[in-house]
Amino acid sequence: MNFQKLQTLGWSNFFLQQLDFNLLNDPDIQLFRISVIHRDVIKALGEEGEKTLMCPVEFRPVSQFLAVGDWVVTRQTNEHCVIETILEANNRIERLSNQQRQLICANLDYLFIVTSANDEFNLNRLERYLALAFEFDVCPVIVLTKVDECDDLYFFIDKINTLKIDYVFAINAFDEQTLKPLNEFLLPTNTLAFVGSSGVGKSTLVNHLFTDDAIKYMKTSQIREDDAKGKHTTTHRELLINNKGVILIDTPGMRELKLLNAEQGLQHTFSDIVSLTQRCKFNNCQHQNEKGCAVQFALESGELGEAHYHNYLKLQKEDAFQKRQALGAYAEKKHQRELHMMYKEHKK
Numbered sequence: 001m002n003f004q005k006l007q008t009l010g011w012s013n014f015f016l017q018q019l020d021f022n023l024l025n026d027p028d029i030q031l032f033r034i035s036v037i038h039r040d041v042i043k044a045l046g047e048e049g050e051k052t053l054m055c056p057v058e059f060r061p062v063s064q065f066l067a068v069g070d071w072v073v074t075r076q077t078n079e080h081c082v083i084e085t086i087l088e089a090n091n092r093i094e095r096l097s098n099q100q101r102q103l104i105c106a107n108l109d110y111l112f113i114v115t116s117a118n119d120e121f122n123l124n125r126l127e128r129y130l131a132l133a134f135e136f137d138v139c140p141v142i143v144l145t146k147v148d149e150c151d152d153l154y155f156f157i158d159k160i161n162t163l164k165i166d167y168v169f170a171i172n173a174f175d176e177q178t179l180k181p182l183n184e185f186l187l188p189t190n191t192l193a194f195v196g197s198s199g200v201g202k203s204t205l206v207n208h209l210f211t212d213d214a215i216k217y218m219k220t221s222q223i224r225e226d227d228a229k230g231k232h233t234t235t236h237r238e239l240l241i242n243n244k245g246v247i248l249i250d251t252p253g254m255r256e257l258k259l260l261n262a263e264q265g266l267q268h269t270f271s272d273i274v275s276l277t278q279r280c281k282f283n284n285c286q287h288q289n290e291k292g293c294a295v296q297f298a299l300e301s302g303e304l305g306e307a308h309y310h311n312y313l314k315l316q317k318e319d320a321f322q323k324r325q326a327l328g329a330y331a332e333k334k335h336q337r338e339l340h341m342m343y344k345e346h347k348k
């Protein structure tokens, strides 16, 4: 096996230790890093480039067992290259979708959390992204974009500093000088992913950080697939390596992670209920049997549909649960960090 080649794909001793060494002499055995998961089509990068893999039934549904960025051991049969083992990952980002966990990506070194120095900026949202990074054990890097467009940079920086994060960068994507400090993360075999709201400048940043070659590579990395109906659909490659050897994971799931910020979405989606709650007699109304509850009144009069209301309650509960879970891990990590700082100060 050509481990040198595999290392350029992010292979490390952590994975090597998991291998059964008898397997290494078996000519039918190969190692791959998953590069695309599109419905049932799984592609992966290995010693000899990209290959389509077969996923056996015990690893289905795929989204619950396998993520882009995972390492797998495969066995070549007459017809297929079949996944035999999924190696334990350094980390895996997942989310709950219809009560089921869904894997999004695996084996990240850094999660770039992108936000912009304008109205989009929201400390709450940043906290939820950080919570996600800490929950799944990925090192967060906060990138504040569009600093060229704001008057008071320190308004934003001061807020970000309250989060006590090691890596914070303020950039103008079109000013090379401001991008330079990011080079410390752009090392060969590092795997990165970007999250952040739409329009904050993720693609712009990726295009700048990943040199011209990589952009061309991204543009030409469309893959044509036959879907079940025999039609051609186009997917793009979800794990990319630029000419410096930096690895980028960009999956649809990663882009949709903004859904984590469900609270605002809920308020928006159920604005009719939210405005009803503002008409309740008591500020702390639980909308159960309280006197003067506008919600109960609207339910009784039929102004508010039962199903609509129950859907709101259900989603609100789910969101609160996810937030508690995530913030729990975040609060814990923040606490540990503060202890560590105190300890360091003390030693000085």
Ligand SMILES: Nc1nc2c(ncn2[C@@H]2O[C@H](COP(=O)(O)OP(=O)(O)OP(=O)(O)O)[C@@H](O)[C@H]2O)c(=O)[nH]1
Pocket: 145, 146, 147, 148, 149, 171, 172, 173, 174, 196, 197, 198, 199, 200, 201, 202, 203, 204, 205
């Ligand atoms: N002035 C300024 N504009 C920027 C900067 N970064 C990005 N932009 C602009 O912001 C707009 C949105 O940038 P995108 O890179 O498409 O944002 P995105 O986060 O990828 O958005 P989605 O693809 O919707 O998720 C574009 O018009 C960019 O040119 C910056 O640092 N300064």
Ligand SMILES: [Zn+2]
Pocket: 277, 280, 281, 285, 286, 287, 288, 290, 292, 293, 294, 295, 296
């Ligand atoms: Zn009420």
